[in-house]
Amino acid sequence: xxxxxxxxxxxxxxxxxxxxxxxxxxxxxxxxxxxxxxxxxxxxxxxxxxxxxxxxxxxxxxxxxxxxxxxxxxxxxxxxxxxxxxxxxxxxxxxxxxxxxxxxxxxxxxxxxxxxxxxxxxxxxxxxxxx
Numbered sequence: 392x393x394x395x396x397x398x399x400x401x402x403x404x405x406x407x408x409x410x411x412x413x414x415x416x417x418x419x420x421x422x423x424x425x426x427x428x429x430x431x432x433x434x435x436x437x438x439x440x441x442x443x444x445x446x447x448x449x450x451x452x453x454x455x456x457x458x459x460x461x462x463x464x465x466x467x468x469x470x471x472x473x474x475x476x477x478x479x480x481x482x483x484x485x486x487x488x489x490x491x492x493x494x495x496x497x498x499x500x501x502x503x504x505x506x507x508x509x510x511x512x513x514x515x516x517x518x519x520x521x522x
Contacts, residue, residue, distance in 0.1 A: 394478060395474055395475060395478070396474075397470070397473075397474050398443070400441040400442070400443045400446075401441075401443045401445065401446060401447065402446065402447065402448065403446040403447055403448040403489055403490070403491070404448075405439075408436060408439065408446070408489050409448065409491075411434065411436075411489075412432060412433075412434055412489050412491055413432065413491070419434050419435050419436070420434065421433065421434040422434065422516075422519050424511075424512055424515040424516075425495070426507075426508035426509075426511040426512050426515075427495065427496065427504075427508060428494060428495055428496025428500045428504060428505065428508060429469065429492050429493070429494060429495065429496075429505065429508040429509065429512060430492070430493045430494075430495050431490060431491065431492055431493075431512040431515065431516065432490070432491045432493065433488050433489060433490040433491070433516055433519070434488070434489055435486070435487065435488060435520075436487050436488065436489045437485075437487055439487050439489070441487075443487075444482045444486055444487060444488065445477065445482070445487075445488050445489075445490050445516075446487075446488070446489050446490065447473065447477075447489075447490040447491065447492065448490075448491050448492070449466050449469050449470060449473075449491075449492050449494075450491060450492070450493045450494065451465045451466050451469075451494040452493070452494065455494055455495065455496065455497060456494070456498070456499070461498075461499055464499060465494055465496075465499065465500065465505075468500075468502045468505045469492055469494065469505055469509070471502070472502070472505050472506040472509040473492070473509060473513075475506075476506070476509055476510060476513060477513065479513070480513055480514065480516075480517040481517065482517060482520050482521075483520060483521060486520050488516065488520060490516060492509075492512070
């Protein structure tokens, strides 16, 4: 199971990068895709200092899941699906992408549904990066 670990350098922590990802930045356009119960938003960020090809974040809004226990459960399911499948697709050499997963479902969703949505979103990201 070597190589399935998530490292700190793969997490998107920069407030500037997050604002550029969700804001209207004229520098590089953002892309998005929806695969229920997840929505992905990504952009190319060649100026990021980390050598990881993808820096990601997970957002589970309080509006969707009112209880903190449920938000943590969904965050763990999304992170696990990403951890198991983020190395399954190839990105061009030197490509750096900032990626955000936003939970858009109502109520708790099974891991199988989250995994299926994650596979579709990662395929969309890889296809967009290849262009």
